[in-house]
Amino acid sequence: MTPEDLPAHIGQEIALSGWVEVTQERVDAFAAATGDHQFIHVDPERAAAGPFGGPIAHGFLTLSLLAGEFSVRGGGVKIEDSRLTVNYGLNRVRFVTPVRVGARLRNRAVLRAVDPGPDHLQITVQNTVEIEGEARPACVAESIFRVYL
Numbered sequence: 001m002t003p004e005d006l007p008a009h010i011g012q013e014i015a016l017s018g019w020v021e022v023t024q025e026r027v028d029a030f031a032a033a034t035g036d037h038q039f040i041h042v043d044p045e046r047a048a049a050g051p052f053g054g055p056i057a058h059g060f061l062t063l064s065l066l067a068g069e070f071s072v073r074g075g076g077v078k079i080e081d082s083r084l085t086v087n088y089g090l091n092r093v094r095f096v097t098p099v100r101v102g103a104r105l106r107n108r109a110v111l112r113a114v115d116p117g118p119d120h121l122q123i124t125v126q127n128t129v130e131i132e133g134e135a136r137p138a139c140v141a142e143s144i145f146r147v148y149l
Contacts, residue, residue, distance in 0.1 A: 001014075001080065002079070003082065007114045010114060011111070015107070016108050016109070020065065020069050020106065023102070027042065027061065030057075034058070036060075040052060040056055041055055052098050057100075057101065066127055070106070088122065088144040088145055090143050091142040094141070095138070097136045099138045104132040106130050106132070119149060127142070
């Protein structure tokens with residue numbers, strides 16, 4: 001896709017990631033990295049008696065996948081003639097459904113806006129992180145990227 005092509009794709013799905021399993025090891029590593037060791041995430045035995053019937057992923061772990069495996073780049077979008085794409089931030093995030101350990105997630109990205117800057121394009125993407133077999137998503141987040149040309 002070229003920078004000139006992007007505006008024609010506003011309102012369209014531009015990326016669909018592969019499925020990623022949320023393992024207890026990934027949850028534990030996220031807890032270690034962030035210091036969030038709440039039992040509903042890291043203590044499967046205690047979490048089994050909790051409100052979710054077992055351990056769940058941190059909401060921010062789910063969101064963090066947008067930076068890597070679920071990113072627009074990770075979903076297969078390559079913008080030709082760009083030097084660099086950086087995360088510029090988020091407009092809105094909602095954690096809709098808890099993600100149980102063992103669940104598989106993927107991201108569906110829809111292009112919402114393309115705004116030109118002096119040496120970049122700013123693109124806004126609506127991300128819907130789906131849980132395999134669930135009707136409601138894990139997370140819905142609007143992210144903003146700057147694509148430097």
